[in-house]
Every structure is written in structure tokens, then in C-alpha cells.
Amino acid sequence: MGDNMNGYFNERIKIIKGDITKVKVDAIVNAANNTLLGGGGVDGAIHKAGGKDILKECKSLGGCPTGEAKITTAGKLPSKYVIHTVGPIYKGGNNKERDLLKRAYENSLKLAVKNNLKTIAFPSISTGVYSYPINKASEIAIETTVNFLENNHSIKKVIFVLFSNRDYRIYKGKLDEKFND
Ligand code: AR6
Secondary structure, three states: OOHHHHHHHHHHEEEEEOOHHHOOOOEEEEEOOOOOOOOOHHHHHHHHHHOHHHHHHHHOOOOOOOOOEEEEEOOOOOOOEEEEEOOOOOOOOOOOHHHHHHHHHHHHHHHHHHOOOOEEEEOOOOOOOOOOOHHHHHHHHHHHHHHHHHHOOOOOEEEEEEOOHHHHHHHHHHHHHHOOO
């Protein structure tokens, strides 16, 4: 892709290392499970920092199928909303994992657009407890986001928030690779 496109996406996609519960955006995305009733990892951190109002809202949503997304307010978090999505559990790669992970990103972005949200932060969905290999998962995350932003101009910024140095470097590498930095 040419230099112009490179500059264009540099402004709209950011990769940072940190704790997603501290990020001030219109919506942070939660890597939840089908019950939407909480769990470990980033899900546990979001509910812990956001307080019990998030869980209360989640209880009224009736769960969430894998690859789909639902929205709640964000309680005590600095963001305005939490978009809860469910990535696939990685079982070798021949169980529609790729498509389901792609849909988790796509449906989260669609829900942001539907709610007129301009800035959104993602964790690395499925690469913790759900053991999706991060090399493949980061490629899907970035590819899906770039394709979405090419066709949508209302979202101003997508931030990937990585929890470890290693994960940060992998995502950064994928983005740089894509735009030949
Ligand atoms: N900020 C950003 N990233 C984080 C944070 C944080 N505060 N905490 C953890 N991560 P995981 P999954 C990273 O396991 O694989 C839950 O129990 C973490 O290092 O949270 O989609 C749910 O209820 C990893 O890179 O999500 C489900 O049952 C990434 O977030 C299940 O885990 C995702 O890891 C979902 O598993």
C-alpha cells in the first residue's frame, strides 16, 4: 500500500502497551464469554474496575453468541461504554476460529458505529484463556480493522491495548508489516 494510505491509517490505528481499564475512549471492548457474567483476564479486570453496574446490565442481555457483540455503559471506568464480544476458543484452527475472531472484531466495530461512537479500544481477543496463537490473531485483528476503516469514515480512532511487551511487539510488527514501515 502506498505512502498516502500509510499516513491515513497511522492516524486512525494506534497500538499501545497498557491496561485497557485505564483508557479513555468512547468504548473499550471486553473479551468476554458466552454468559457475559464475568470471568478472568481482561473480563475480570473490566468488571473489577468498572463496578457492579456493568454486571447488572450484562445480566439483562441474555448472554452473547461467539463472534457477536453487545453494549453496556461503563460504570466507574473512564470510557463511556463497554462493548462485550466473545472470541472463539482456539481448538487447532479447523473449527471456524478465524471467521469467528474476524466477526468478533467486525461486530464490535459495527456496534460502535451504530451507537455513534468515534473512538474504540480493543484488547487482544481470544489470545489469553482462549489460547488463540497471537501471531495469527494479531493479523486477523489488524486486517479486519483496516478493512473496516476503509469502508467506514465515522470511526476516528481504534486503539489496540496490549498487556505485555511481547504482545505489543507482535501487534506493532504486524501493523508495520502491513504498511511497509
Ligand atoms: N488490559 C488489556 N489487556 C489485558 C488486561 C487488561 N487489563 N488483562 C488481560 N489482558 P483473556 P480471551 C490481556 O484471557 O483469551 C475470561 O475469563 C491478556 O494478557 O482476558 O478472549 C472471559 O470471561 C490477553 O493478551 O481473554 C472468557 O471466559 C488478552 O487480554 C475468557 O477469559 C485476552 O486474554 C476469554 O478469553
